Amino acid sequence: MSGARTGVIRDFDSKTAGVKIGLVFVYLVCAVIVLISLFPIFWVFMAGFKDLKEYMSSTAIIPRALDFSRYTKTWNQLNITNNYLNSLYHAAGSVVCALIFNGLLAYGLAILKPRGYKAVSSLVMLSLLLPATISIVPLFMNIQNLKLGGFFIPLWMAAGANAFFVVLFRQFFEAFPPSIIEASRIDGCSPLQTFYKIVMPLSKPICVVVTIYAINGAWSDFLLPYLVLGNGKWQTVMVRLFIFSTQQTINYDDLMRSVVFSMIPPIVLFFLFQKQLTENIVMSGIKG
Amino acid sequence: MKKNSRRRFGKWRQEASAWLIMLPGIILFAFFLWAPLLQSVRMSLYQTKNIELTNFIGFDNYISVFKKSDFLQALRNTFSYTLWSLLIGFLIPIFMALAIGETVRGKGFIRTASYIPNILPGLAAVLLWSAFFSAEKSGVINILLAKLGIDRMAFLSQEHMVIPIIVLIATWKGAGATALIYMAGLAGVNPELYEAATIDGAGIWKRIRHITLPAIFNLGSTLLILQIISIFQIMYEPMVLTKGGPDNASLSLMLLMWRYAFGGRMEFGKAAAMGVIISLILLVFTGLYTIVNRRKTEWE
Numbered sequence: 375m376s377g378a379r380t381g382v383i384r385d386f387d388s389k390t391a392g393v394k395i396g397l398v399f400v401y402l403v404c405a406v407i408v409l410i411s412l413f414p415i416f417w418v419f420m421a422g423f424k425d426l427k428e429y430m431s432s433t434a435i436i437p438r439a440l441d442f443s444r445y446t447k448t449w450n451q452l453n454i455t456n457n458y459l460n461s462l463y464h465a466a467g468s469v470v471c472a473l474i475f476n477g478l479l480a481y482g483l484a485i486l487k488p489r490g491y492k493a494v495s496s497l498v499m500l501s502l503l504l505p506a507t508i509s510i511v512p513l514f515m516n517i518q519n520l521k522l523g524g525f526f527i528p529l530w531m532a533a534g535a536n537a538f539f540v541v542l543f544r545q546f547f548e549a550f551p552p553s554i555i556e557a558s559r560i561d562g563c564s565p566l567q568t569f570y571k572i573v574m575p576l577s578k579p580i581c582v583v584v585t586i587y588a589i590n591g592a593w594s595d596f597l598l599p600y601l602v603l604g605n606g607k608w609q610t611v612m613v614r615l616f617i618f619s620t621q622q623t624i625n626y627d628d629l630m631r632s633v634v635f636s637m638i639p640p641i642v643l644f645f646l647f648q649k650q651l652t653e654n655i656v657m658s659g660i661k662g
Numbered sequence: 663m664k665k666n667s668r669r670r671f672g673k674w675r676q677e678a679s680a681w682l683i684m685l686p687g688i689i690l691f692a693f694f695l696w697a698p699l700l701q702s703v704r705m706s707l708y709q710t711k712n713i714e715l716t717n718f719i720g721f722d723n724y725i726s727v728f729k730k731s732d733f734l735q736a737l738r739n740t741f742s743y744t745l746w747s748l749l750i751g752f753l754i755p756i757f758m759a760l761a762i763g764e765t766v767r768g769k770g771f772i773r774t775a776s777y778i779p780n781i782l783p784g785l786a787a788v789l790l791w792s793a794f795f796s797a798e799k800s801g802v803i804n805i806l807l808a809k810l811g812i813d814r815m816a817f818l819s820q821e822h823m824v825i826p827i828i829v830l831i832a833t834w835k836g837a838g839a840t841a842l843i844y845m846a847g848l849a850g851v852n853p854e855l856y857e858a859a860t861i862d863g864a865g866i867w868k869r870i871r872h873i874t875l876p877a878i879f880n881l882g883s884t885l886l887i888l889q890i891i892s893i894f895q896i897m898y899e900p901m902v903l904t905k906g907g908p909d910n911a912s913l914s915l916m917l918l919m920w921r922y923a924f925g926g927r928m929e930f931g932k933a934a935a936m937g938v939i940i941s942l943i944l945l946v947f948t949g950l951y952t953i954v955n956r957r958k959t960e961w962e
Contacts, residue, residue: 380849381764382869384856393866396764403761404768408775411838415778417802418790430798433805471690479687488680494688501695503891503948507916508941509698511923511933512705515713516698535690565679594783597898601924612785619789619902626800630793636786644781648774651781655842 415637422631429627448631452618454611461610461639464526464599465592468533472588473581475534480543481569485555502537507597514601524606529599533592539584542654546580547573583654586647590640611636699941705934712928723935727922735910736918739825740894743914746829747893752886755837756878759844760870773845776838784835788902791831792818818904821911828899828912840885847881848874887951891944915940 379385387393421429422445423437432438449455482488483495506513522528550573558568574581596612603609605617615632618624644651706723708715727733762772779787794802797816804814818824851873859869897916900906906913906921915936923933 379764379766380853381760382856382866382874383764384853384860386857386860387866396866400761400764403757404765404772407758407761408772410834411776411779414790414794414802414834415782418793421793430800433799433808435802475687475690479684479691482680482684482687486676486680486683488677488684491680491684494684497696498691500948501691503888503951504695504699504941504944505895506695506698507895507897508937508944509695509702511919511930511937512698512701513694514923515705515930516693516701518713531690532694534687535694537691537695540687565676565683569683590781594785596783596785612783615785615789616902619785626793629789633786633789637782640781640783641778644778652773652777652842655839655846 418630418633418637422627422634424627426625426627429630444627445631445634448628449635452614452628452632454614454632454635457609457611457614458635460603460608461593461612463608464529464610465589467526467530468592469585469588471530471534472536472539472584476536476539476584477543477574477577477581478569480540480547481573483540484544484547485550485573486565498537498540501535502541505537506532510598510601513598517602523602524604525608526603528602529592529595532598533588536588536591539587542580542584543577546577550576579650580654582647582650586643586651589643593639702934702937702941705931706938708931710929710931713930715931719931723931724939727932727935727939732910732913732918736913736915739911739913740896740915742825743829743896744890744893746826747832747889748886750826750829751833751836751889751893752882754833755840756844756882758837758841759848759878760874762841763845763848773838773842777842778838779835780839782835784898785902787835788831788899791834792903795827819908821908824900824904824908824912828896828903829893831903832893832896832899840889843885844878844881848877851877883954884951887947887954891947891951894944894947895940 383393383396417435420435420437423440423442424432425444428438479494479498483491483498517523517528554572554576555568558572563571593610594612596610596616599610599613600616603613609617615636618629618632705715707718707720709717709719709722758776762769762776765772782790793800795817796802797804797814797819799805799814801814801817803817808814817827855873856869859873864872895916896914897920900912900914901917901920904912906917919933919936919940921927922929922936
């Protein structure tokens with residue numbers, strides 16, 4: 375993995391002692407960055423192998439034994455399978471809503487541009503900066519009044535009103551050559567047909583990115599899900615973890631194992647789609 | 663004549679179908695974001711019972727929110743969060759981007775490693791760090807300090823330490839992703855600039871000062887305001903980590919709002935008043951953001 379230097383120090387800089395020391399220092403700093411980023415994650419995976427007594431008394435990072443039965447025991451005792459499935463439903467519906475509703479809105483704002491679209495556009499941008507949590511109280515009351523509590527519907531729908539996704543789609547759509555859209559119109563496609571026959575198939579890269587963000591968002595969110603799902607049977611992993619963490623008496627070893635359970639899917643997702651995610655941040659200059 | 667009117671009708675139909683296509687999205691945005699924002703204003707002027715508005719009471723909710731000592735504390739804390747996040751959260755990603763940008767071998771790995779905390783669920787990250795800062799014997803930070811011969815400490819019960827610690831945790835989670843944006847910005851700097859500067863006799867430090875830092879400053883002003891807006895809404899970190907304690911030392915405005923509504927008191931009217939106050943402060947920041955952004959696009 376060696377290539378040209380792309381930082382301040384360039385290949386044409388003579389390799390003086392000062393430059394060499396500087397580079398050693400840079401790599402030291404990077405080693406610290408990697409250590410601080412990864413060590414806590416490594417630690418919690420290790421902590422999950424300890425039982426309560428060992429967890430509370432041992433100061434060693436590496437557990438006495440790599441005993442997977444502790445993980446499986448907590449998993450079964452807390453019936454995490456159920457929560458995992460619920461989180462999966464939550465994520466699946468959120469992806470569908472995120473792609474369709476935000477995609478259509480961005481299509482209108484970026485390509486169709488009917489008269490007055492700019493008003494909607496600035497309202498969407500405002501929502502990017504004033505997210506839903508600020509007005510979570512009236513939102514919660516509306517959901518209660520419409521008797522939508524207890525199931526995923528409001529959570530799925532919320533994924534369809536994501537200003538960040540609209541901006542991502544819109545940036546992508548705006549780069550389309552107008553001739554493609556025009557050609558499809560001349561071929562007799564209605565605007566809606568153009569959307570699902572031409573625009574979406576050409577937007578796979580951004581659809582992948584929105585899908586990953588929507589899955590990760592649905593998986594990680596717990597405030598609105600807590601208010602909507604509560605202690606009911608559709609409780610997701612994060613809601614479970616949130617309620618678990620607020621209890622007065624907790625077994626810390628079980629808590630650490632639950633933290634591990636909640637971290638595994640996002641980590642797997644990241645390694646599968648690492649390239650698309652980092653490239654998108656680099657291209658769009660915004661992070662999720 | 664006829665052709666003209668048909669064209670006008672066609673134009674009208676086009677506009678209508680465009681709005682129809684956008685309508686589902688607009689309805690969802692209205693339901694989840696825009697209407698609740700307006701409802702907050704209305705609700706803040708009403709007395710509430712459970713989830714119903716009972717009677718109009720003017721600014722009474724605001725007055726009783728202001729009168730309680732926890733409001734001033736929360737306001738002070740929120741600005742303290744913001745200040746610490748400017749010190750820690752703003753500079754660390756810049757240093758990271760500068761350092762990682764100088765590497766050649768292992769660059770991809772370093773970048774990936776520093777990005778990973780960003781993909782973890784926020785709640786999991788906070789619980790993980792609460793184990794690190796625990797006052798028990800199992801607290802990792804205390805174990806490390808013990809190796810240096812420093813006595814065990816209850817970090818999260820120290821009034822003057824709790825906010826910087828929470829900011830550090832939030833920075834741990836977000837810094838890698840922010841650094842990535844800076845690195846992208848730096849990669850966009852024309853390489854000839856560096857060459858030309860070197861030919862003109864500029865050393866490494868001079869190049870950092872006159873080429874790299876200005877490039878960062880350009881991006882930084884936008885990211886800075888976005889960061890202020892996001893740290894201003896800090897809520898679940900103190901909620902999970904300290905419940906706003908010790909003695910309200912980590913209570914933020916948003917957490918105070920949550921407490922009014924869902925902390926068992928069900929004072930939704932007062933919670934709405936808090937929401938309106940926070941929104942107003944954020945609107946000022948948002949205005950700043952638009953101004954900075956507009957200036958930037960003018961430069962480009």
